[in-house]
Amino acid sequence: MSSPEQQQQETPEQQDPGEHREHREHESAPRLRDEVPPAVLPDDVPPDEAPSAVLPDDASPESSRSPEGAAASAAAGKGEADGRDAVPRWRRVAIDTRPLAHPAYRRLWLGQGVSFVGFQVTSVAVPVQVYNMTHSSLWVGVLGIANLVPLIVFGLWGGAVADHMDRRRLLLMASVVSWASTLVLLLQALLDVGSLALILAAVAVQAVGFAVSSPTRGAIIPRLLDASLVPSANTLNFTVQTAGVLLGPLLAGLILAHWSYPAAYALDAALFTVGLYGAARLPAIPPLGGAGALGLRSVVDGLRFILTRPVLLMSFVVDLIAMVVAMPRALFPEMAETRFGGEAAVGWLFAAIGFGALFGGLMSGWIGRIHRQGAALVAAIAVWGVAVAAAGLAHQLWLAFLLLAVGGAADLVSSVFRQTILQTYAPDEMRGRLQGVFTVVVAGGPRLGDLRAGAMASAAGAGVSWVAGGVACAVLVVIVGLAVPALMTYDTRD
Numbered sequence: 273m274s275s276p277e278q279q280q281q282e283t284p285e286q287q288d289p290g291e292h293r294e295h296r297e298h299e300s301a302p303r304l305r306d307e308v309p310p311a312v313l314p315d316d317v318p319p320d321e322a323p324s325a326v327l328p329d330d331a332s333p334e335s336s337r338s339p340e341g342a343a344a345s346a347a348a349g350k351g352e353a354d355g356r357d358a359v360p361r362w363r364r365v366a367i368d369t370r371p372l373a374h375p376a377y378r379r380l381w382l383g384q385g386v387s388f389v390g391f392q393v394t395s396v397a398v399p400v401q402v403y404n405m406t407h408s409s410l411w412v413g414v415l416g417i418a419n420l421v422p423l424i425v426f427g428l429w430g431g432a433v434a435d436h437m438d439r440r441r442l443l444l445m446a447s448v449v450s451w452a453s454t455l456v457l458l459l460q461a462l463l464d465v466g467s468l469a470l471i472l473a474a475v476a477v478q479a480v481g482f483a484v485s486s487p488t489r490g491a492i493i494p495r496l497l498d499a500s501l502v503p504s505a506n507t508l509n510f511t512v513q514t515a516g517v518l519l520g521p522l523l524a525g526l527i528l529a530h531w532s533y534p535a536a537y538a539l540d541a542a543l544f545t546v547g548l549y550g551a552a553r554l555p556a557i558p559p560l561g562g563a564g565a566l567g568l569r570s571v572v573d574g575l576r577f578i579l580t581r582p583v584l585l586m587s588f589v590v591d592l593i594a595m596v597v598a599m600p601r602a603l604f605p606e607m608a609e610t611r612f613g614g615e616a617a618v619g620w621l622f623a624a625i626g627f628g629a630l631f632g633g634l635m636s637g638w639i640g641r642i643h644r645q646g647a648a649l650v651a652a653i654a655v656w657g658v659a660v661a662a663a664g665l666a667h668q669l670w671l672a673f674l675l676l677a678v679g680g681a682a683d684l685v686s687s688v689f690r691q692t693i694l695q696t697y698a699p700d701e702m703r704g705r706l707q708g709v710f711t712v713v714v715a716g717g718p719r720l721g722d723l724r725a726g727a728m729a730s731a732a733g734a735g736v737s738w739v740a741g742g743v744a745c746a747v748l749v750v751i752v753g754l755a756v757p758a759l760m761t762y763d764t765r766d
Contacts, residue, residue: 365637367511368504376554377496377505383550384489385512390543391482392520393527394454397536398475400528401461405468416719418472422479423715428571430484431708434491435574435701436566439557443488447551450481451544458537487707494695494703495557499764503640503692510687511633518626560700574705582758583646583697587690588709590749590759592717594653594686598660598745599721600676601625606734612669624663624673628680636685645689646762650753652686654746655679661742664735696764 372378399412406412434442456474460467493505527536578584601622608617642648659679666672694706721741728737753760 365635367507367634367636368640369508371497371501371505371508374497374501377493379550379553380489380492380496381505381508381512381550383547384509385516387544387547388513388516389520389523390454390540392516393524393536394457394478394540396521396524397528397533398457398471400524401533402468402471405466411468414472415475418476419479420715420719422476423483424712426480426483427487427711427715428574428705428708431487431491431704431706431711432566432570432574433484434488434704434707436559436570436704438559439488439492439495439704440551440554441556443485443492443554444548444551446481446485446488447544447548448481450478450485451541451548453478453481454537454541454544458534458541461533461537483711486711487704490691490695490707490710491700491703492554492557495700496554499696500640502695503642503645503688506688506691506695507633507636507639507684510684510691511630511636514626514629514633514684518623518630571705571708574702574709577698577702578706578709581697582756583693583762584706586646586752586756586759587649587693588713590649590653590752591686591690591713592720593745593748593752594656594683595717596720596724597748598657598741599718600660600664600725600738600741601718602722602725603729603734603738606729607738610734611667612672617669620669620673621676624676625680625683628677628682629684630680631677632681632684635681636688639685639688642689643764644760644762645693645764646759647753649686649689649693650749650760652682652689653749655682656686657742657744657746657749659742660745661739664738664742693762697762 372381399415402415403409403412430442430446453474456477457471459465460470460474493509494502497505523539524536527539578588604618604621608615608621612621656679659675659682663672663675663679666675691710694710695703698706725737725741728740732740
């Protein structure tokens with residue numbers, strides 16, 4: 273989720289005209305669409321005299337876009353020109369698939385969706401294998417540390433690197449690292465090595481690859497599509513990820529019940545090749561300049577940039593409020609046992625948020641028409657908090673499932689707006705670093721939320737922890753939104 277900011281009553285333009293002038297200039301710059309990286313032109317250079325340095329030596333600007341890409345852009349433009357009256361009503365509600373008309377994005381999206389299913393299969397198979405080796409939940413917990421530390425460290429570093437080198441090349445390199453770690457898991461299972469240290473090392477290396485590829489992929493999308501399509505592209509991404517979260521564990525359970533660990537890891541390795549293909553077929557996406565020298569200072573500059581931009585800062589703050597204050601999943605086992613009839617209810621509670629997010633994504637056609645994205649972000653997080661609190665008051669499993677699903681849908685909406693703000697508000701030379709911070713927040717926020725929920729449940733009871741967390745989230749996010757008008761007044765049309 274994401275959030276609001278700013279402590280003065282002036283609009284963003286009144287507070288920092290230079291900042292918003294730079295933002296508007298960036299938004300109006302040509303974008304890399306389909307197969308062509310964007311070029312930043314001086315104000316006095318007409319578009320038809322654009323330098324061709326980013327094109328292959330034997331290419332001309334006229335031949336730079338593939339026929340399928342040109343057709344996709346023309347179709348999109350014609351659709352917008354025809355007006356929305358010609359669009360069936362159900363299409364205004366159903367998920368917006370226009371970004372899939374762009375070949376480069378379509379391949380990237382398909383590769384991410386397919387490979388994410390395999391990633392989820394491995395995410396289930398590894399802890400099961402570790403438990404069978406050690407018969408210790410402690411070592412299963414250590415897997416979380418082996419996963420989280422690289423995500424935090426290399427998420428920040430990988431985002432900085434994404435601002436300093438060709439993003440296609442970096443995404444491909446990071447993806448190969450993740451794929452290699454999966455092959456190591458496959459080999460150790462086939463050879464029955466039985467080395468806990470090897471498994472932990474492979475998981476850590478896989479986390480490094482993910483920590484670098486995730487912010488890089490997020491920084492690539494605004495270079496492939498027009499700004500108006502970025503919200504729809506993010507919705508497609510989050511929806512396919514949610515589908516992977518639901519499908520992957522089911523496949524893992526089926527594979528582990530009928531076959532073995534090598535089969536699970538082999539499936540992951542095979543599905544990951546689709547993601548490698550999507551990355552390899554991207555056009556070159558070189559940095560646009562202005563990112564400075566790579567190093568620790570570059571990471572610090574990214575953090576300083578966030579601190580000086582209230583809209584960006586508050587998008588992170590509200591997301592932390594949503595996850596740390598209201599995430600109830602650590603309470604599901606106890607509540608299933610004490611209120612909903614036993615262990616059979618646990619799966620339904622854990623699945624509810626994901627099912628709601630998937631349904632919300634499929635019915636998200638309206639998201640791209642929202643311009644007051646800051647206010648929409650605050651509203652979505654408030655709905656998440658209220659839905660969580662209401663679910664904590666429910667005493668029927670079906671009602672708790674339904675309310676958690678509503679919360680899951682709101683969570684997806686807030687995620688789309690938060691990601692879109694990060695991708696379109698900031699200049700391109702900062703996008704990788706902001707996506708790196710986003711990776712860290714997404715990785716750490718829910719885990720801190722589990723700690724908060726568990727500690728409060730020990731002190732006051734699981735029911736109190738669940739309901740109080742949701743109420744506190746809704747109240748806090750509204751207070752933060754009202755206290756920082758810049759977030760509430762943020763409008764993509766300005």
